[in-house]
Amino acid sequence: MATMLAGRLELDPRKFVLREVPVPEPGPGEVRVRVKAAGVCLSDVHLIDGSLTPLFLQVPEVTLGHEVAGVVDALGPDVPGGWQEGDRVALLAGERCGRCANCIRFQAPCLQGRTRGVDYDGGWAEYAIASQHTLVALPDDLPFDQASIVPDAVSTPWGAITGTAQVRPGQSAGVWGAGGLGAHAVQLLRLVGAAPIIAVDPLAAARERALEFGADAAFDASAPDLVQQVFAATGGRGLDVAFDMAGVAAVREQAVKCLGFGGKLVLAGLTPAPLTVPDSIGLSFLHKQVLGHYGSAPGDVETLVDLARHHRLDWSRSISDHLPLAEAATAVDRLTRKEGNPIRLILEP
Structure with a gap:
């Protein structure tokens, strides 16, 4: 055998x-x-x-x-x-x-x-x-190493952005965690026209990488005035959509505070920790939403491969x-x- x-x-x-x-x-x-x-x-x-x-x-x-x-x-x-x-x-x-x-x-x-x-x-x-x-x-010109990561590291944030969040051009977006999912989320948000794109990560190297991938600003998650920085960067409106790409409980509480009226928090990162929203009255009053997300929709991987085929993504x-x-x-x-x-x-x- x-x-x-x-x-x-x-x-x-x-x-x-x-x-x-x-x-x-x-x-x-x-x-x-x-x-x-x-x-x-x-x-x-x-x-x-x-x-x-x-x-x-x-x-x-x-x-x-x-x-x-x-x-x-x-x-x-x-x-x-x-x-x-x-x-x-x-x-x-x-x-x-x-x-x-x-x-x-x-x-x-x-x-x-x-x-x-x-x-x-x-x-x-x-x-x-x-x-x-x-x-x-x-396609013959897409290397195997790059192709292998499309079915999750790329398609999961793509599904979160275009499917669950339904991000439209001109909407402000925040990405918590600029690692395997988050770095691609920044790249894809740029592709669909989100603006501004704000990356949040405690690691300086990750923040620098997010800027290289297309973020308009990158803030330290541990900064005591992070919420104020996000609102200032969005002209006082707050975020239209925030993505937890890290799967960290504290991230979710922080991201909810950065949402503007009708803002959405999309949970793409996975964690077994409980989901808590300290200011639930504020969540209701400002019509904020918390949305779960897992994987991608049928056809998403094929779409991304086609975008790579036409050199829209690298x-x-x-x-x-x-x-x-x-x-x-x-x-x-x-x-x-x-x-x-x-x-x-x-x-x-």
Whole structure:
């Protein structure tokens, strides 16, 4: 039996291990992809440390990795003829459950979507299995490392901006956390015409990076007069929309205070900490909203790949380093410690 190296999360007890596992065979409607690049996300770190737990995983362990790009290696039965071996592809970060009421009625959205590398095996491996519905064709000039991060690090903030928040040109926007999600949020807000764009981060290097990615201003989250700075930068109006891209409870309380009348706070970063709004009367009186967000909508990854194809977006600055798959634990440690202030570390089998 052929084997391959894979980065596995064992749930009981919680432990990350690298070991040889059987090379998977594609089933009906599936393809096997030879992985060329896989992103290391803060969600992977939280899965390993236990602050996030798979909702729908039915086995005691899973191969991590929800940001994946590679080459079609083998086709299972009943895969449409449009796909063939050698095709360059990115893999969507999840898929429909096929079981909930909306899936049964062919409605959107799926109510219990499964996440790659969380609820089923992901791409921290030499090969990955993917439903043909989750394949996104890549142009030849989009490198695998950049393509791999689109299905989460780029598409999640894109979905938050264009879908959940429905940001319009000229609206003021704040981004809390200028890391893997936040740096791209700044870039994408610039693309859709938000103004001004204000980045908030406690790290000076992250604030500088946000300015390079297109922020109009970047403020220190620990500044005692942060709220006043935000209102001054928006002409006294406050923010039309604020994005928590950090998944930090204190960020949310701070961001709500920076919203203007009718402002929206979108929670894209994940944390198990309770959500609290100290001034709930002010929230109601000023018609503020707090909106949850997860992932992206169907077609978002394809749209972003097309934007890259036409050179409207470039993610070369987003790739902080490449490491071999065998050093996945090192990548996790570096991201945990924020060594070098990375946007995305990439594993290459």
